[in-house]
Amino acid sequence: MKVRIEIDTQTFVRFWLVVIGFGLAGLAIVSAKTALIIIGVAFFLALALNKPVTALANRLPGKSRVGGTALAFVAVVAFIGLIIFTVIPPIVSQSVKFADTIPGLVSSASQQSQGLDEFVDKYNLQPQVDNAVESVKDNATKWAANIGTNVLSSISSLAGFLTSAFLVLVLAFLMLIEAHSWLRRIWSLYNDKARMLRHQELATKMYGVVTGYVTGQLTVSSIGAVSAGLFVFILSFFFKDLDPSLAMPTAAVTFLLSLVPMFGATIAGVIIAMLLALNSLPAAIIFIAYFVIYQQVENNFISPKIQSKAVELSALAVLTAVTIGLYVFGVAGGIISIPIAGCIKVLLEDYLKQAKKNRVKSDKPLHKFVKKIQREA
Numbered sequence: 001m002k003v004r005i006e007i008d009t010q011t012f013v014r015f016w017l018v019v020i021g022f023g024l025a026g027l028a029i030v031s032a033k034t035a036l037i038i039i040g041v042a043f044f045l046a047l048a049l050n051k052p053v054t055a056l057a058n059r060l061p062g063k064s065r066v067g068g069t070a071l072a073f074v075a076v077v078a079f080i081g082l083i084i085f086t087v088i089p090p091i092v093s094q095s096v097k098f099a100d101t102i103p104g105l106v107s108s109a110s111q112q113s114q115g116l117d118e119f120v121d122k123y124n125l126q127p128q129v130d131n132a133v134e135s136v137k138d139n140a141t142k143w144a145a146n147i148g149t150n151v152l153s154s155i156s157s158l159a160g161f162l163t164s165a166f167l168v169l170v171l172a173f174l175m176l177i178e179a180h181s182w183l184r185r186i187w188s189l190y191n192d193k194a195r196m197l198r199h200q201e202l203a204t205k206m207y208g209v210v211t212g213y214v215t216g217q218l219t220v221s222s223i224g225a226v227s228a229g230l231f232v233f234i235l236s237f238f239f240k241d242l243d244p245s246l247a248m249p250t251a252a253v254t255f256l257l258s259l260v261p262m263f264g265a266t267i268a269g270v271i272i273a274m275l276l277a278l279n280s281l282p283a284a285i286i287f288i289a290y291f292v293i294y295q296q297v298e299n300n301f302i303s304p305k306i307q308s309k310a311v312e313l314s315a316l317a318v319l320t321a322v323t324i325g326l327y328v329f330g331v332a333g334g335i336i337s338i339p340i341a342g343c344i345k346v347l348l349e350d351y352l353k354q355a356k357k358n359r360v361k362s363d364k365p366l367h368k369f370v371k372k373i374q375r376e377a
Helices: 009-031 033-059 065-111 113-122 126-145 147-188 193-238 244-258 264-277 281-307 315-363 365-376
Strands: none
Touching: 009 033, 033 065, 033 147, 033 193, 033 315, 065 147, 065 244, 193 244, 193 264, 193 281, 193 315, 244 264, 264 281
């Protein structure tokens, strides 16, 4: 049996216009990915600083929000500067120390080369060794030829990062100052007071999700950073080759990378273990054991205790959100993916609640009768 479906031209045109519109919107989002990341990071920074700014503004003469925002940003910039000036010198000293050990490694390798030559001659491996040496030379030549381009690229990347960081700070500053006036304008557009109150309740819930998650994640990262830094500092008393100044880079790297959910702490642990291994291999092994134990404590006790009521997402939802955020928007996307997923959960729950309420109303005979009379009238 053949079924013929007739679609008028207007419906057909509307359908394809909607499809094209979604396609163009997706293309615009991908094209503006960098700008969206900057705006998103600035937005979440503004949300994280909103409560401290409000508290500072209420204690200033005239309750100046501009003054409270300025004081909060001075504290943030001072904190970033403190991290930079305490982290960079130890890293530079470790790099110099590693460079000083290279001649010793080369000398040791040359002393052991006699036995290696005998092994190569015995099994006729000289052609393979020659090919490997030629390959290394070719790669070294190419790297040397591109060293200028690599340096310029690094400088360009650093300049781009500093520009993005400056834009984030400026945008967050303006958001904190203008947030209340924009909210008043938005709520004044409502004619239906009941709808306005419902939307205000939704906005409050989403704000609670975001601020709760940001505050909780900062707390968890701070605890992990302080613990890791103290552990490395204590290790320096037992291993003389371990520089006590490595405690600050350890704390900074742990704090920054732990802000990335699920994967960041592991990456931080690997980086710190490699840094410690350059000074003392036993200390690096002990740190790895500490890190594994601490992660179990954090994942099972610290993080659930702090974050349990902030987002209330399942493990599958968290992993899905983080994966999408990391692959679409990079590290920044991974950081903000969970609060965004929490906000989507709030909106979805409200939509389902309203849909259920409307469905219950439509099933009541009296409600149907009233609607019928209204249509006939």
